[in-house]
Amino acid sequence: MLISKKQYQSWREVQDEFHGYTSSLGPWGIQETVDYLNEEYPDLKPTASEQVGLLLSEASEYRVLSFK
Template structure:
């Protein structure tokens, strides 16, 4: 598993993971100003999985599928979107 860290970003109409490096949450808010609700991070793969397990329980209720999260961490992609929330 790649050692990347991500930000979990919650917008009004979707959630996303971003590998982009931010100095603080204000930068994220500025980037998604029209739909920003909140963000958490940076988080490692393990942090994110633990957060989803604690917050959502059953994997079927997660906003992002575990297999997509694994693929994202192993990819060179910078953003992963989901409208499953």
């Protein structure tokens, strides 16, 4: 599972870029993303907030989420 800060025009663009793509959510703001991840994936480690913050501070356009 990954999160991305890249803006896509459609889900087909995402599908073309990522083999095995099955679904996407958003686009969402930062807090919406953190809230969703906290609710749906409480076993994220580091926390959802930390992982979203790392993505925003990195040059990379996406980040693979890590779990406990």
